[in-house]
Amino acid sequence: MDISGNTIFIPGSTSGIGLALALALQDRGNTVIVGGRRTELLERIAAEHPGLGTVRIDTTDAASIGAAAEEVLARYPDLNVLITMAGVMRIEDWHQPETFLASAESVVTTNLLGPIRLIAAFVEHLRTRPDATIVTVSSGLAFAPLKITPSYNASKAAIHLLSESLRLQLADTTVKVVELVPPAVRTALLPGQEESGFAMPLEEFVSEVVTLLETRPEAKEIQVERVKFLRYGEARGDYDQVVQTLNAADPHGK
Template identity: 75%
Template sequence: MHINGNTVFIPGASSGIGLALALRLQAKGNTVIIGGRREELLDRIVAEHPGLDAVRIDTLDPASIRDAAAEVLARYPELNVLVPMAGIMRVEDWRKPAGFLESAEDVIATNVLGPIRLIAEFVEHLQTRPDATILTVSSGLAFSPLRATPSYNASKAAIHMLTESLRLQLAGTSVRLQELAPPAVRTELLPGHQESAHAMPLDEFADEVVSLLESEPEAREVLVERVKFLRYGEARGDYDQVVAALNAADPHGD
């Protein structure tokens, strides 16, 4: 995506990576609409950041997605960038069947069905825009698994392959598919992540992402330097060592 002059919708941007990117994209000269479930939080963010707009959306609810999409497109018919950001991460122990199934279903519904439903609502419109982008959000864990979060790893691997596949289907249209694959970042995605020495500071991550988008607007994957250890382990031939190192550093391991 080009770094300015866009109208961008970022569902799941009321905190963390989504909000950090929304504010930076706004500062670069884009019109940015964020989405989230908590109206009072959205109202506060909009009040604190003039020019930012917000729409309530629950990405677990297909009707809410349809309603939010209709509202965004009615208010912003020039919308040309979709960033389906909403996601959850859960620690699961699959050795205890009663303890993981509900969590796994929530993760897949949020992280896989949510982006699929969002893209389904916007893809026809985006093809009418002369320069459009769908920026998906996977993870370094799509390529190297963390033992404690099997459903999250699988959900992000699904987003990676969904992006690869849609890029093939939308070739020849005006819609560009790009994939942002973060490393561990200091957010509230998991308990303890905000203070983790193994996680990248949020501002540092967001600044590097925007710099990459600015310098490489056509990049298929947006990869900060820190995530390349996870992303390219198999290509380098040291995948087993990468997985071992990742899980040795995992505070949620046993």
């Protein structure tokens, strides 16, 4: 995708990677709209960052996605980029079904059904634009599992293959499909992750992502250098060692 001159909607971007990427893309000359559930937080973001658009959306709610899509397209008819950023990560113990089932269902609803519903709400419009992009967000954990987050790993693996499949289906349209593949990043995705020495600093991650978008406009996957250890373990032939190393490390960085 081109790095400037776009109109971009990023649901799930009121904090963490989403907000940092929204601001970086705004700085590159794009019109950016962030989406989130909390009206007061959206109002604060709009006040602190003039020019940044805001729309209320709950990506776990199909009706909210439909209403937000109508609002975004009415206010921003030039929209040509959708970044399906919203996601949750939960620690689960599958020895005890009563402790993990509700969490697993919530993760799948947010991380998989959310992007599916978002793409369904916008793809018809995006196909009318001369140059459009859908950016999905998977994870390095789509390619090597962290044992404490089974549903998260599975949801992101599904996003990877969804992205691959949509790219094939939409090849006869003007819509590109780009998959962003983050490593662990210093955000509040898990408790303690913001201070984690194991995770990549947020500013460093976003800076590298923007550079990759700028220098590799035809890339199908956006992979910062630090995620390649996870992404290519199977291709390198050291998958078992990657999984062992990943699960021996403290994800909270100690």
